Amino acid sequence: MRSSLESIGFLLNPKSVAIIGASEDPSKLSGLLIPNLLRGGFKGKIYPVNPRRDSVLGFTCYRNVKEIPDEVDAAVIAVPQPIVPQCIEECAEKRVKVAVVVSAGFGETGEAGKKLEQDMIQLARKADMRICGPNCEGCISMTYGVRLSTMIPLNPKAGDIAVITQSGGIGEFIISALWNRGIGISHWISTGNEADLTLSDYLEFLVHDEHTRVIVIFVEGIRNGMKFKKVARMAMEQEKPIVALKVGKSEKGKITALSHTGALSGVDEVYDAVFKQFGVVRVNYLEDLIVAASAFSWQPPLKGNRICVISLSGGMACLWADNLSEAGLELPNFSNNTIAELKKLLPSTAVIKNPLDLTAVAFFENIERLDDFLSLLAEEGDAILLYIPDLVLTDEKLMEILIKQVQNGIIRAAEKLRMLGKPFFLCTTSGTTTKYSTFVNALVEKKIPVLSPREVVVAVKAMWLNYKFRRKMGECG
Amino acid sequence: MRSSLESIGFLLNPKSVAIIGASEDPSKLSGLLIPNLLRGGFKGKIYPVNPRRDSVLGFTCYRNVKEIPDEVDAAVIAVPQPIVPQCIEECAEKRVKVAVVVSAGFGETGEAGKKLEQDMIQLARKADMRICGPNCEGCISMTYGVRLSTMIPLNPKAGDIAVITQSGGIGEFIISALWNRGIGISHWISTGNEADLTLSDYLEFLVHDEHTRVIVIFVEGIRNGMKFKKVARMAMEQEKPIVALKVGKSEKGKITALSHTGALSGVDEVYDAVFKQFGVVRVNYLEDLIVAASAFSWQPPLKGNRICVISLSGGMACLWADNLSEAGLELPNFSNNTIAELKKLLPSTAVIKNPLDLTAVAFFENIERLDDFLSLLAEEGDAILLYIPDLVLTDEKLMEILIKQVQNGIIRAAEKLRMLGKPFFLCTTSGTTTKYSTFVNALVEKKIPVLSPREVVVAVKAMWLNYKFRRKMGECG
Incomplete structure (x- = not known):
């Protein structure tokens, strides 16, 4: 055979x-x-x-x-x-x-x-x-320019995320959503009933595939559990994250899966345990699959759970502190050295702590050396999160200048953090003006994720789970 | 005084x-x-x-x-x-x-x-x-055309959602996000340190305010618990939903709130209990605050937990079945009468059950009488959910015709369901083409929420919690 x-x-x-x-x-x-x-x-x-x-x-x-x-x-x-x-x-x-x-x-x-x-x-x-x-x-390969598929006539970008879905419709959703966010794929396979080739077979191929860095799977039921475990372990050893959305948790979900692709969804707890054992990051929503995959694709790996938060809104700083804590992440206190360095940069009234409620004034005054500022924080944490509000001003000209400054500052900072091997996430209100959406596009072009507040938490949590699982497996041998 | x-x-x-x-x-x-x-x-x-x-x-x-x-x-x-x-x-x-x-x-x-x-x-x-x-x-009132505020120069729409935030930045985020979705507000108050007037005072005003149908609150700490309880009870009696995002769950969150608006966040379990007792729907993410508020603003109240799901993707049907079950919602089996009626409409091969994995063919064949089709399902459930994929076709002309047909079909169906007093949620991939985004805008114009898969679940869950709390209070007297 x-x-x-x-x-x-x-x-x-x-x-x-x-x-x-x-x-x-x-x-x-x-x-x-x-x-x-x-x-x-x-x-x-x-x-x-x-x-x-x-x-x-x-x-x-x-x-x-x-x-x-x-x-x-x-x-x-x-x-x-x-x-x-x-x-x-x-x-x-x-x-x-x-x-x-x-x-x-x-x-x-x-x-x-x-x-x-x-x-x-x-x-x-x-x-x-x-x-x-x-x-x-069917399937499409953006790496090889091949589309053996009835998929909607959308032009996906080429990239390093591979997608396997037992549902064709969900595959289309994922490809569209990635496309909407300017994120590319290496291959997509809609596996259907898997009468012969199964999800684990495709997974094996993609783990070996040099064009694939991240693998996304939408699962109704895994037909060959032994092979899945073997391949998931290989993926983990190669530091190739797998992000999974597994349906069929509920009775209605199980019945629906059976009449959809004939998949037996199995006992959910077993899947959960297997995913954890072999480092598969599980999410419960399609949106989270997209966000997690793009984080893995665009960012250096997260190597710990110490997060530095800078926010131009005190409320957002509180919110992230809560959301991140709940996800098992920590906001370490800054070292005395960093506090001393930050004191030189910030107004005397600033309260210097993590999360840092940076005022708009301090942010814009430091925009030219945002890269130095964020590199300083990179010494304190494993990832940096930044929230900035809408850059909308009454004066159109001033607004244009401001947006350009912020854009350049962020691009420089993101590049420096990437060199330092630290994931960086930018959150901002989704573009309310055309100018603003140009700003978002410019960042996306440089593979800087621009996310909503919850999406930032989803992305960091997924990276942390992946790291934690891998570290645990390393310890177990 | x-x-x-x-x-x-x-x-x-x-x-x-x-x-x-x-x-x-x-x-x-x-x-x-x-x-x-x-x-x-x-x-x-x-x-x-x-x-x-x-x-x-x-x-x-x-x-x-x-x-x-x-x-x-x-x-x-x-x-x-x-x-x-x-x-x-x-x-x-x-x-x-x-x-x-x-x-x-x-x-x-x-x-x-x-x-x-x-x-x-x-x-x-x-x-x-x-x-x-x-x-x-400060504050803005879209009802009275008054803006005593330093808020970004955005032009919010007038509507029936009132917003109270202890954080100004979070207020701006919420107003921007609602604006982005074409949703209007009655008033917004940024309460700051609340040295005199507190969140509970504003809440009392808004509960009495005839221009406000839904109230959104972002809370760092409630300073006058007794008044809050009294006013929340009034809101419940008037069937005016309150959606709350309360921060300060975590230690870092508490400390941050204290140095932000001087609020003592208190014991989170107490807040949780009070919210539940007085029918305040609590969410953990800003995005969910927006989604829940817009559901309450645009939809008739949900009056039970029986949900009918129609999906053009079997995978999405499985996913919703899981997500809704987890949120305490049920997908009831159709009655024999409804099954018989649906059999007349659908191809003989269709498996008629809830969730209904409607094929694209059956959907488009029935698009002219989608209103009858959905009204039929409205007899079986307290809300109707519909998922349709991207309406992208190779042929531009065909696509235009198709989009128009679907748009009109959905508008008619939504209007009929509104008359029947049943909430209706449409989910689809966010607009990948300009034409498609025109389609979304046309629906939003008619106050038909077009949501992502997770957002649909968030909206329905919020409505269900509100109904459940109210019913419970009714029972308690």
Whole structure:
């Protein structure tokens, strides 16, 4: 049997692709496949297969996959469910290396569907063909410019976050949300029913993948627990964080998962224990998956739980102190040396402590040397958090100058902190003016996360959990 | 002594205002006061006071508040701390009805400052003058078009959410965040050190205020517990929800609050118990304060914990099932009658249960009668949740048509559900295309909340807590 690693390699980076059930109708899923491949800049060969057409979108169309006068690395099967087994059989005969089955109506519908699925897999394996799906949206690789997917026609950025989702819709949500925040992905795989290739197989590939730094998983149920544990341990050893959202905690959630991808959600406590043991950071909300993944992607690793907070609002300083404490993070008192140094910079009335309720006046007076100021704090903590309010002024000209100054000051400071290996998070009210959103975009361009107050806490907590788990595993050997 | 109710009336709706320390420098807080009043469309009289100027921004300037040839309803004092007592004295002599002290350097700095504060208050009370602050940003009333505040020059919308914050910065954050979501406020009061008028006084005013439907409070410490309880009970009896974010849970948070507004945060468990007893919905994040407040403002009250979920993604259906269950909400099974009715509408292969994993095909096929479809579900539950993915298509024209159809379908459905008295929440990926963001804006215009997956859960949970607390109080008598 062809190894899952090799097969997934063909899936994410095939040289030739057959689109079985190819259509020109953009309102059909099958009609999205070729446009998506083209939009992604696919460099390989495209072979539409559809017995009722001579060509699809300018490509010669074949009646049958077997008629294709070339090797076929990967085939996407997007035909009505009753025809799928026949297509699989033909792919097997053609010695297609890996097939994505988009079509639904298999294991998720009950016992009969499960049987059909198993027959299909048996047939495929005999021919050394591995299968992604069925009941999935396929996959996209921004690293290789390949989109074997029915995903919405969005142009994701290339980056180092890999995404595995058992749900196609959730995958689309994650990709859209990352895109909205200017964050790129290496690959995305919608695994569907996982009749053959499972989440653990894809995970193994991504742990080995040099283009991937962070892995995000949306889990309804893990089908191969032993392999999952093995691969999660490897990820931890390689310091490649895995962030997981696992559903099926509740009875309703379990039942829904079963009729969605046929996944048995299992006992939630077991998942929780396994995640903790192997350093998988678990979150409960999709938004948190995005925030945590982007923190890992854009920041140096957090190496402790000592956090320095600087806020231009005393209220926000209180709030973060509470939220961070609750998340197991500490706000250490500054050393005498740092207090002495800060005294030189700040007004005599300033109360110098952590969290530091820096006044707007002190902040703007120090904006040119914010990098020195924050580096000083970096000696006291493992990460630096900064809150600044909206930079809105009555005078448009003054506002423009101010925004530019703050922008440059923050970029310099963030770069210095990155060199020092300390994560840095900026929080501010989401852009209320166009000018302000330009400011946010300029920072995002430099991979400086601009987050909301809760998001900052979510990000730091995720990094701390990852570090704590890893440290514990190191201690256990 | 003038009652707090009457004084707060003068604060939010004065006929004449003295700006003590008025300036034309927009980089100073005192320079923001008159422009903010003008921007808000203030109809009353403005009297700048500054001994070093003859006029400020075209208004005749007085050397002293006593020289103003008119009654002064409200004065804002924005001068350096050492001069504040003298200004208070002069305002008292002038029989100013209420004064806002923006200046800092009082109770929050320790015992000496606290003494100064108390002397000031004694002086004021003798003259029947009440004080807002010190160390605050003043207040704005969108109902009366009055802005006695140093707040950022943002143009809030008028609405029915009132905001009380002990922190000025947090107040600005909340107002900005509401503005960003197209949500309006009735009034905002930044209470600062609360040397005289306290949070409970403002709360009492707002509970009586016919323009306010929801009250948001950011609390560092409550100074008059008895009054707070009395007023919170009144709010509950009037079915006016209060949403609270209380900081000072952690040691660091407590210390920070003390040096911020001089508030003693107290024992957190006591606050928690009081909030629960008097139906105050407590949240832990600023974002959740915004989401909960807007749910109360825009929706009919939730009257139970039975939730119907419709999702175009099976993964999202699982996730909501989990998140809602954890929040104490239930997803009831549909009655046989509803199942029979839904069967007529949906494809024969559809699995009809709650949460309903509605396929995209079924959704778009039913879009013209989405209102009937959702009304059917409204018989089964106390609120309806709908998730739809990004409406992005390859074909621009088709996309435009689709978006319009969905938009109209949702607006009709939301209106029908509102008439039926059932809250309705729409979740979708935040706008990835300009067209899509037009779609979101059209819904927001109709007061249909468009939320992220977690936000939907936060909103429904807040409504459920409020209902549960109220019901419990009803039972207790």
